[in-house]
Amino acid sequence: SPSLPEYFVVPSSLADQDLKLYSYSFIGRRMPLWSWNHPNGSALVRMANIKDVLQQRRIDQRICNAITRSHPLRSDVHKSDLDKCLPSIQEIQAAHIKLKQLCVNEPFEETEEKWLSSLENTRWLEYIR
Secondary structure (H helix, E strand, C coil): CCCCCCCCCCCCCCCHHHHHHHHCCEHHHCCCEEEEECCCCCEEEECCCECCHHHHHHHHHHHHHHHHHHCCCCCCCCCCCHHHHCCCHHHHHHHHHHHHHHHHHCCHHHHHHHHHHHHHHHCHHHHHC
């Protein structure tokens, strides 16, 4: 994938040929990427959705098993679908534009009474929280 870094962490139990094969199943060939590690051994791994719903469970299980085997405490994988709980990049950009308009384009003296509600309506604070 042209959007992944040249080098990245891979669970040792996944063979190179498995990774290459699995990469074709992910949207944009964005296979799992180990993004962050906590001192207790926990890791944050991000990945794109799997294109083929029929293959999704098998591939997902194989990758999660490899991550579990690589964890020092053999902890189970906890998965979160961020598409369902986070705003899209377009929503964040729209909120930022509204915030800029509120802070730069409108004279504060004229909007002071409703400024806080206008700020809330941008949803910017909600998104960065």
